[in-house]
Amino acid sequence: MTQQAEPAVTIPPASGPKETDGRTAQRSLALRLLARPEVGVFLGAVAVFVFFLIAAPAVRSGSSMATVLYQSSTIGIMALPVALLMIGGEFDLSSGVVVITSALTASMLSYQLTMNVWMGVIVALVVSLAIGAFNGWMMVRTGLPSFLVTLGTFLILQGVNLAVTKLITNNVATDDISTMDGFDQAKKVFASSFDVGGVQVKITIVWWLVFAAIATWVLLRTKYGNWIFAVGGNQDSARAVGVPVTFTKITLFMTVGFGAWFIGMHQLFSFNTVQSGEGVGQELIYIAAAVIGGCLLTGGYGSAIGPVFGAFMFGMVQQGIVYAGWNPDWFKAFLGVMLLGATLINLWVRRTATRR
Amino acid sequence: MKRTPLPRSRRIAPAVAVAAAAALTLAGCSSGSGGKKAEESGAAASAGKANTPRMTIAMVTHAPSGDTFWDTIRKGAEAAAAKDNVKLIYSNDETAGDQANLVQNAIDQKVDGIAVTLAKPDAMKAVVAKAEKAGIPVVGFNAGLSDWKKQGLLSFFGQDESVSGQALGTKLNTTGAKHTLCVIQAQGDVNLEERCAGVKKTFSGKTDILYVNGTDMPSVKSTITAKLTQDKSIDEVVTLGAPFALTAAQSASEAGSKAKVATFDLNKDLISGIEKGSIQFAVDQQPYLQGYLAVDSLWLYKTNGNYSGGGEQPILTGPAFVDKSNVDAVAKFAAKGTR
Numbered sequence: 210m211t212q213q214a215e216p217a218v219t220i221p222p223a224s225g226p227k228e229t230d231g232r233t234a235q236r237s238l239a240l241r242l243l244a245r246p247e248v249g250v251f252l253g254a255v256a257v258f259v260f261f262l263i264a265a266p267a268v269r270s271g272s273s274m275a276t277v278l279y280q281s282s283t284i285g286i287m288a289l290p291v292a293l294l295m296i297g298g299e300f301d302l303s304s305g306v307v308v309i310t311s312a313l314t315a316s317m318l319s320y321q322l323t324m325n326v327w328m329g330v331i332v333a334l335v336v337s338l339a340i341g342a343f344n345g346w347m348m349v350r351t352g353l354p355s356f357l358v359t360l361g362t363f364l365i366l367q368g369v370n371l372a373v374t375k376l377i378t379n380n381v382a383t384d385d386i387s388t389m390d391g392f393d394q395a396k397k398v399f400a401s402s403f404d405v406g407g408v409q410v411k412i413t414i415v416w417w418l419v420f421a422a423i424a425t426w427v428l429l430r431t432k433y434g435n436w437i438f439a440v441g442g443n444q445d446s447a448r449a450v451g452v453p454v455t456f457t458k459i460t461l462f463m464t465v466g467f468g469a470w471f472i473g474m475h476q477l478f479s480f481n482t483v484q485s486g487e488g489v490g491q492e493l494i495y496i497a498a499a500v501i502g503g504c505l506l507t508g509g510y511g512s513a514i515g516p517v518f519g520a521f522m523f524g525m526v527q528q529g530i531v532y533a534g535w536n537p538d539w540f541k542a543f544l545g546v547m548l549l550g551a552t553l554i555n556l557w558v559r560r561t562a563t564r565r
Numbered sequence: 566m567k568r569t570p571l572p573r574s575r576r577i578a579p580a581v582a583v584a585a586a587a588a589l590t591l592a593g594c595s596s597g598s599g600g601k602k603a604e605e606s607g608a609a610a611s612a613g614k615a616n617t618p619r620m621t622i623a624m625v626t627h628a629p630s631g632d633t634f635w636d637t638i639r640k641g642a643e644a645a646a647a648k649d650n651v652k653l654i655y656s657n658d659e660t661a662g663d664q665a666n667l668v669q670n671a672i673d674q675k676v677d678g679i680a681v682t683l684a685k686p687d688a689m690k691a692v693v694a695k696a697e698k699a700g701i702p703v704v705g706f707n708a709g710l711s712d713w714k715k716q717g718l719l720s721f722f723g724q725d726e727s728v729s730g731q732a733l734g735t736k737l738n739t740t741g742a743k744h745t746l747c748v749i750q751a752q753g754d755v756n757l758e759e760r761c762a763g764v765k766k767t768f769s770g771k772t773d774i775l776y777v778n779g780t781d782m783p784s785v786k787s788t789i790t791a792k793l794t795q796d797k798s799i800d801e802v803v804t805l806g807a808p809f810a811l812t813a814a815q816s817a818s819e820a821g822s823k824a825k826v827a828t829f830d831l832n833k834d835l836i837s838g839i840e841k842g843s844i845q846f847a848v849d850q851q852p853y854l855q856g857y858l859a860v861d862s863l864w865l866y867k868t869n870g871n872y873s874g875g876g877e878q879p880i881l882t883g884p885a886f887v888d889k890s891n892v893d894a895v896a897k898f899a900a901k902g903t904r
Binding site: 265267270272273276277279280283319320321322323324325326367370371374375379380381382384385386387388389390391392409475476479480481482484485486487488489490491494524527528531532533534538540 | 792
């Protein structure tokens with residue numbers, strides 16, 4: 210695994226001066242390992258995991274781990290595209306409410322027109338991708354920072370979610386679609402669970418790992434992955450060497466739309482109805498998971514596997530506090546400390562590893 | 566790889582094609598069960614219309630947007646407004662300071678009456694006094710039981726959160742529950758904390774409190790599951806809102822816990838939960854009634870000088886219990902989203 214920020218490692222030629230300067234020296238394995246964006250968070254995740262294994266006996270059972278992983282997966286599936294987008298140098302504040310927009314679209318469309326729920330699911334996908342495309346297109350077209358564009362989308366969608374739901378259903382929550390055709394099928398895809406040695410494992414965990422594998426492959430083995438690093442590192446030089454910056458950025462935003470659709474469908478098919486006011490604030494959790502996972506807010510650096518550990522840390526801390534039976538008043542404070550700590554460690558590790 | 570950006574029309578074309586394809590397939594994909602077609606269409610409560618002069622009443626709440634409970638309050642208010650020939654201006658903001666600004670906004674519009682929630686009484690004090698000074702009658706509802714009189718409000722419609730919590734605790738004593746988990750979906754909300762405190766006060770067994778993140782349902786579910794796994798002695802989960810009760814029931818079955826679920830507040834999905842037995846009972850504070858009475862009382866005051874509660878006592882709209890024995894009577898109203 211490599212990433213753009215890692216300097217090329219070259220072996221000094223046998224003849225000639227033995228050491229020229231630090232730039233071409235062979236660095237030790239430990240240093241090279243440390244330079245990877247996911248190492249800091251991996252160590253952090255292991256530490257948190259071991260810590261709760263000791264502090265909270267209830268964590269040790271298989272079903273507890275399944276719950277922790279389930280919680281992590283609902284954050285992690287979104288943290289992946291959010292991380293890719295962040296490596297590409299942008300971020301998306303609308304990702305939390307798009308989840309709800311997507312779920313509302315699927316639910317209301319199939320209910321109001323009394324259609325097979327799969328129709329709703331497909332239209333919701335189109336809507337989610339369109340929102341992502343809009344974000345990307347708007348940003349590229351106007352040159353506005355992604356903060357501003359997606360803040361706009363965030364507010365628009367918050368209002369639209371509420372107003373349209375109220376207009377169509379006359380309530381602020383959608384109607385129960387669990388008796389409709391296709392529901393059971395869709396539930397199998399998005400919200401089912403299966404048995405592994407007596408432990409109920411949620412299917413989102415599988416999807417999460419599958420998506421992480423795909424994202425890793427795309428990032429490290431494809432031309433598109435290089436484009437992501439390039440546009441996040443330096444947009445102008447990327448454009449100068451022929452990277453399709455516009456295409457890359459718009460598709461990255463659409464990837465976030467895809468993630469939002471998936472989690473939206475998960476929520477819809479596991480809870481049957483959706484309240485239109487939900488989802489606000491989640492965007493920051495996704496961004497935090499990506500940052501803890503070693504992605505820089507400034508772009509051009511990060512990995513897809515890092516956010517997996519980042520999301521796991523979130524899930525582990527959130528549920529670990531409950532399993533330990535501690536006072537949950539402190540949860541947010543704990544999370545904040547963890548976020549700052551992880552970011553500082555990442556920063557420090559990267560500096561030490563790439564300096565010499 | 567050379568990639569020249571597609572001309573604009575060609576980029577839009579695929580999207581149009583997808584939309585068209587989707588539209589074409591719609592006809593062949595209708596659902597044979599559920600959906601709008603299966604929904605009973607019931608007319609909303611209607612009691613004719615008053616011929617009194619048109620007046621304007623502002624309702625200002627601390628509600629978060631998109632919450633089913635508050636939507637029911639608003640529906641009650643709208644029903645009363647329609648009947649009383651009242652133009653209703655509804656506004657809401659969770660932040661105390663912004664809610665106070667909304668009351669100021671109503672004063673500026675010279676409305677004929679204001680119905681307000683006092684979730685953060687101190688923050689609302691100055692602006693409520695201003696309204697009264699401007700000669701606008703103010704009634705309180707839902708939140709503010711301990712402060713409405715001090716601030717000179719005409720009447721108050723709501724439940725005593727502590728009293729209804731205590732009623733729920735007392736009811737649990739008769740069901741044989743030993744260890745209760747009270748789930749709070751918004752940390753630091755005074756009303757919600759009071760409910761759980763009320764339960765704790767009268768319930769003879771042990772009461773634990775659990776905070777969950779109410780805007781993220783998967784997280785609510787896994788947190789309750791975690792708690793039920795951690796503490797197997799919990800045999801009752803009390804939630805403070807209908808959507809959370811339904812989620813808690815899922816959590817209990819996933820955690821392999823025998824815990825039953827009781828809740829505050831209703832919605833139509835919860836009704837079917839009670840019918841099916843996955844929810845034990847609900848304490849209903851009748852939000853529709855709160856919204857309705859708040860508006861109606863202002864109308865009565867303006868047209869006939871009446872003081873609901875005599876200006877001395879609050880009008881309690883809850884706690885009313887809904888369980889298997891009386892759920893049928895409530896179901897048809899809940900289906901319309903008014904109960």
